[in-house]
Amino acid sequence: MTEHTTQKQRSRGRRRPKHVPQRTCVACREKEAKRQFVRIVRTPEGTVEIDLTGKKNGRGAYLCTRRSCWDKAASGSVLERALKVTLDQQIRDQLHRYADHHFRDE
Numbered sequence: 001m002t003e004h005t006t007q008k009q010r011s012r013g014r015r016r017p018k019h020v021p022q023r024t025c026v027a028c029r030e031k032e033a034k035r036q037f038v039r040i041v042r043t044p045e046g047t048v049e050i051d052l053t054g055k056k057n058g059r060g061a062y063l064c065t066r067r068s069c070w071d072k073a074a075s076g077s078v079l080e081r082a083l084k085v086t087l088d089q090q091i092r093d094q095l096h097r098y099a100d101h102h103f104r105d106e
């Protein structure tokens with residue numbers, strides 16, 4: 001019997017949904033809802049990590065699951081610009097390795 005009450009209240013909100021996070025790949029700049037993104041985070045400690053949970057604290061940047069984007073991120077400066085941090089060789093290797101394991105050449 002009370003089910004109708006909830007229905008009524010729902011129809012109130014007619015405005016556009018607030019704060020839908022738009023993810024953009026920092027390498028190819030594509031926004032694609034369907035595409036999977038992997039979050040790269042600069043932690044408050046200043047290290048850069050691949051954030052597989054997507055919930056780590058810090059400044060985040062997203063990479064899509066294209067191999068070429070990871071190669072670009074690992075060797076170039078797109079991630080450094082997005083995260084405002086200098087990537088050391090260790091994280092670059094890590095990105096390369098991650099790409100090696102997860103994304104075969106398309």
Ligand SMILES: [Zn+2]
Binds near residue numbers: 025027029064065
């Ligand atoms: Zn991309």
